[in-house]
Amino acid sequence: MELDAVAVARWLESLAKRPEEIADVFTERRREVTVAWRDGEIREARESFTEGLSARWRGLSGERLVFVSRCDEEAARQAVRAVQKEIGLSPLPVKPSRAREESAGPAWLDTDRWVKRLSALFARHAPRHRFRWTLSDVTRQVIPARGAASVFARRLMSVQGTFTAASRRGDETRDFSFHAPAAESTAEELRVMLTRAGQPRDAAVPCGEGETDVVLAAGCAAVLFHEILSHPLEAGAESPLSGLQQARLAPAEVDVRDDATRLDLFGGYERDDEGAAPLAVKLLDTGRLSGRLTDRAHATARIPSNGHARRAGPQDPPLPRGSNVLVAAGRSTADEMLRRLSSGLWIEEIDGGSVELASGRFRLRFPHARRVRRGKRADECSAGVLSGEILTVLRSIDPGIGREVHAYRALAWCARGGQVVPVQGAAPDLLVRGFSVRPVL
Amino acid sequence: MREATTASAIPPEAGFDRLCEELSRRAPGEWELYRKSGESLDLQATAAARVTIARREEGWAARWWERGAPLFASGSSPENLERALAEVSRIQTSKEPSPAWPTAKSPERKTHGAIEPPPDLFEELQRQVAAESRGEARLQRLTLRRGASAERIVNGRGLDVFLGGELLDGHAFAIGRKGSRACEASVVFRWDQGPDLESLARRLADRATLPLSDKPAPMDRGEWLLEPSVGAALLSGLTPLFCRDALPKWVHRAELFAPLVRIADDASADALYDGEGTQTRRVAVVEGGTLAARLHDLLSARRAGAPPTGHGVRTSYRVPPAPGPRRIFLEADAPVPPRELLSRVRRGLFASALTAAARLDFERDRYEAEFTGIAVIGGRAQGPVAGARARGRISQLLRRISGLSTDRQFFPMPYPAGAPTLLVERVDFD
Numbered sequence: 001m002e003l004d005a006v007a008v009a010r011w012l013e014s015l016a017k018r019p020e021e022i023a024d025v026f027t028e029r030r031r032e033v034t035v036a037w038r039d040g041e042i043r044e045a046r047e048s049f050t051e052g053l054s055a056r057w058r059g060l061s062g063e064r065l066v067f068v069s070r071c072d073e074e075a076a077r078q079a080v081r082a083v084q085k086e087i088g089l090s091p092l093p094v095k096p097s098r099a100r101e102e103s104a105g106p107a108w109l110d111t112d113r114w115v116k117r118l119s120a121l122f123a124r125h126a127p128r129h130r131f132r133w134t135l136s137d138v139t140r141q142v143i144p145a146r147g148a149a150s151v152f153a154r155r156l157m158s159v160q161g162t163f164t165a166a167s168r169r170g171d172e173t174r175d176f177s178f179h180a181p182a183a184e185s186t187a188e189e190l191r192v193m194l195t196r197a198g199q200p201r202d203a204a205v206p207c208g209e210g211e212t213d214v215v216l217a218a219g220c221a222a223v224l225f226h227e228i229l230s231h232p233l234e235a236g237a238e239s240p241l242s243g244l245q246q247a248r249l250a251p252a253e254v255d256v257r258d259d260a261t262r263l264d265l266f267g268g269y270e271r272d273d274e275g276a277a278p279l280a281v282k283l284l285d286t287g288r289l290s291g292r293l294t295d296r297a298h299a300t301a302r303i304p305s306n307g308h309a310r311r312a313g314p315q316d317p318p319l320p321r322g323s324n325v326l327v328a329a330g331r332s333t334a335d336e337m338l339r340r341l342s343s344g345l346w347i348e349e350i351d352g353g354s355v356e357l358a359s360g361r362f363r364l365r366f367p368h369a370r371r372v373r374r375g376k377r378a379d380e381c382s383a384g385v386l387s388g389e390i391l392t393v394l395r396s397i398d399p400g401i402g403r404e405v406h407a408y409r410a411l412a413w414c415a416r417g418g419q420v421v422p423v424q425g426a427a428p429d430l431l432v433r434g435f436s437v438r439p440v441l
Numbered sequence: 442m443r444e445a446t447t448a449s450a451i452p453p454e455a456g457f458d459r460l461c462e463e464l465s466r467r468a469p470g471e472w473e474l475y476r477k478s479g480e481s482l483d484l485q486a487t488a489a490a491r492v493t494i495a496r497r498e499e500g501w502a503a504r505w506w507e508r509g510a511p512l513f514a515s516g517s518s519p520e521n522l523e524r525a526l527a528e529v530s531r532i533q534t535s536k537e538p539s540p541a542w543p544t545a546k547s548p549e550r551k552t553h554g555a556i557e558p559p560p561d562l563f564e565e566l567q568r569q570v571a572a573e574s575r576g577e578a579r580l581q582r583l584t585l586r587r588g589a590s591a592e593r594i595v596n597g598r599g600l601d602v603f604l605g606g607e608l609l610d611g612h613a614f615a616i617g618r619k620g621s622r623a624c625e626a627s628v629v630f631r632w633d634q635g636p637d638l639e640s641l642a643r644r645l646a647d648r649a650t651l652p653l654s655d656k657p658a659p660m661d662r663g664e665w666l667l668e669p670s671v672g673a674a675l676l677s678g679l680t681p682l683f684c685r686d687a688l689p690k691w692v693h694r695a696e697l698f699a700p701l702v703r704i705a706d707d708a709s710a711d712a713l714y715d716g717e718g719t720q721t722r723r724v725a726v727v728e729g730g731t732l733a734a735r736l737h738d739l740l741s742a743r744r745a746g747a748p749p750t751g752h753g754v755r756t757s758y759r760v761p762p763a764p765g766p767r768r769i770f771l772e773a774d775a776p777v778p779p780r781e782l783l784s785r786v787r788r789g790l791f792a793s794a795l796t797a798a799a800r801l802d803f804e805r806d807r808y809e810a811e812f813t814g815i816a817v818i819g820g821r822a823q824g825p826v827a828g829a830r831a832r833g834r835i836s837q838l839l840r841r842i843s844g845l846s847t848d849r850q851f852f853p854m855p856y857p858a859g860a861p862t863l864l865v866e867r868v869d870f871d
Contacts, residue, residue, distance in 0.1 A: 031525075032759075033528075033529065033532075035532060041535040042532065042533065042534045042535060043534060043535055043537075044511065044513070044534060044761075045512055045513070045529050045532040045534050046512070046513035046514060046515070046529060046760075046761065047513075047514050047515075047525040047526075047528050047529035048514070048515040048516065048525055048759045049515075049516045049517070049521040049522070049524050049525040050500075050515070050516060050517040050521065050759070051517050051518075051521065052498070052517060060490075061490060061491070062490040062491040062492050062493070063490070063492040063493075064492075064493050064494075065492070065493070065494045065495070066494075066495045066496075067494070067495070067496040067497065067498070068497050068498075069497065069498040069499050069500070069517040069518075070499075070517070070518065082495060086493065086495075111528070111531070111532065112531060112532075115532060315494075315496050315498070316494075317492065317494065356624070356625045357625070358616045358618075358623035358624060358625045359622065359623045359624055359625070363797075418612070440800065440809065441800045441801075441802045441805070441807050441808070441809050
């Protein structure tokens with residue numbers, strides 16, 4: 001059930017009298033079902049239905065946020081009153097409390113149908129497994145003091161866990177991670193990914209230590225750009241990219257943008273968490289550093305919000321964050337990429353990454369890789385870490401870029417300042433020269 | 442969380458009776474109902490601005506065995522829990538025997554009145570970080586949170602217990618700079634005895650400035666002296682060993698650690714019951730170097746045919762309880778002052794802070810820890826080490842602990858984990 005936007009906006013008026021002041025009420029209703037399978041049996045099922053709202057004021061001297069785990073007009077009024085008191089305004093008069101409005105909640109999650117489909121899919125393609133599937137339905141409403149209110153919803157699903165795959169040296173346990181908006185085609189996409197993840201592999205050897213050329217294939221280059229462009233270009237972030245606007249940092253063939261309007265990807269949304277419609281933002285335009293990810297708090301007359309205010313939930317204030325990082329296609333086929341690489345590592349999975357913005361150092365962890373010798377695939381390699389520095393790596397990107405762009409469904413959650421939000425990306429195969437690599441456990 | 446002692450009574454349990462009836466109807470005697478209400482005030486300070494966040498949250502959760510199969514539902518109100526409960530019961534999970542439910546009763550807890558805002562310590566910490574780092578590090582952000590909570594757990598066998606507590610914790614972020622080089626330091630902390638700015642400033646300064654030296658480890662093998670926060674992080678990494686059903690093949694219970702090591706878990710100062718209503722007690726997990734006990738919740742105890750140990754942990758009302766540590770710590774019979782441990786280092790490294798999470802592979806008996814610190818020769822500090830990595834077999838690391846000091850401190854992992862300065866012999870570095 002939505003709040004009465006006109007009434008709530010009226011309550012917020014006194015909080016946003018000055019042009020630099022921002023005030024809003026943000027609500028969220030979240031229904032989440034989680035089912036755990038082990039070798040075809042459903043071992044655990046749980047469902048959660050939560051709701052909450054917060055009132056926020058932001059001015060030159062700081063920000064105030066009040067959260068309550070309810071989602072009705074009485075709670076909104078209480079939260080607005082508390083913020084008004086905090087900043088020294090006279091609060092709204094107390095209204096006698098009414099019987100609590102019954103919230104309708106989002107529609108039924110269609111769990112039965114998904115559970116049957118997934119049970120069959122797991123039994124056929126990965127009969128020995130420990131998978132956890134989560135389907136979440138989130139509806140949010142933003143009522144700003146100035147401007148139109150908005151309501152938006154997302155339905156996301158995740159499958160994570162391990163399964164036993166046959167390899168040439170016997171059975172082995174492999175990790176699996178898949179995140180996508182829940183749609184009719186999602187089950188088929190999951191089937192394809194699961195089949196690919198279960199393909200036989202040779203016995204792995206350590207990946208060696210030192211500098212090597214690396215192809216980031218199957219879309220996993222999205223994780224690299226998420227770390228080295230999305231995070232440093234969040235408004236307010238200080239990094240080696242600060243002050244380099246319009247500088248040529250990478251070959252002219254490299255185009256990267258952040259696009260929240262791609263609703264087929266896990267990080268997409270129709271409205272950001274301040275109610276603004278998101279715009280696709282060019283981060284690297286023909287190799288030149290271009291836009292930044294902004295929200296209303298960091299907007300200026302010259303650079304308005306481009307719809308990247310994001311919150312983990314109503315209990316947190318919004319921060320400017322990335323969504324879906326997209327790398328434009330080049331012209332090279334996979335064979336050409338192999339030839340260009342000649343000798344090095346071919347990596348199709350990255351299962352974690354981090355960046356230290358002050359120094360610009362980052363690291364990406366890969367669970368396995370394939371060594372390439374003289375343009376031919378050779379040994380299977382075990383897990384390792386790629387590390388480097390943002391500006392150096394951008395300069396080391398080879399201009400020959402793959403021509404097929406792949407969504408990278410293993411990239412899903414990004415944490416910053418204790419707030420975890422959904423993200424994703426898509427990228428073609430990308431060759432980076434002289435990456436620093438070392439094996440890990 | 443420290444025990445709450447004062448102020449008003451718990452608010453009326455609207456919906457509690459209705460939910461108990463519904464659960465009794467679905468699973469007579471085989472259910473548990475949990476309710477938590479919490480309040481917190483955050484103050485996030487930077488040089489330019491202050492952000493305050495007030496949160497008031499309520500959470501409800503139920504776990505029950507319907508037709509012999511376990512189910513779990515949660516919600517932010519009794520009505521939401523009822524809805525979730527009705528919907529999840531449509532999923533048929535496989536059957537599993539229910540646990541032996543506890544039956545304790547405790548008097549109703551008193552909760553706090555309005556909680557005090559956390560103090561604004563940004564300027565003071567800023568000064569101390571600058572002093573500790575000789576001006577090389579600057580505090581960027583300090584977030585302090587003060588919170589209080591009240592919990593009630595009821596089950597179908599008559600359990601009805603109340604818990605409550607309060608907390609002061611936070612997160613500090615600093616940046617060290619030297620010429621064109623920069624390094625970030627991020628430290629989470631929890632203050633049980635009030636603010637301890639001195640120790641926090643030292644940790645931030647070390648973490649932000651030692652890596653700026655750019656000096657590698659001057660040795661590839663030697664003694665490893667671990668600052669308490671590093672020891673606590675390693676202890677936290679080892680806790681899956683104390684909770685898992687099957688131990689890895691390399692684990693020999695009798696000689697898992699060096700004989701001087703004792704590890705215990707005792708949260709009785711924090712709460713009288715765990716998240717399932719089992720009474721809290723001290724459990725000696727490692728005694729004289731021997732793995733002596735496991736930490737159990739109700740379900741793991743039932744599966745192992747052992748009594749529960751009071752380690753059913755709820756990390757949130759949204760997830761079912763699971764076995765885990767609640768306040769775990771290292772101790773020794775004859776701890777020595779930290780200086781004495783330092784003097785025992787002939788040639789080694791002092792790990793002042795981890796620069797990445799320690800990795801422990803229990804299946805392959807391997808560990809790897811990246812840290813920044815100081816080279817030590819003949820018991821004397823030789824100079825900073827920007828980054829080093831200790832690696833090897835977990836089994837050897839644990840058996841080569843040769844000293845524990847008297848300076849034990851607790852760190853949020855997020856449960857409190859306590860460690861003193863530790864000395865480990867014959868460690869490989871790179």
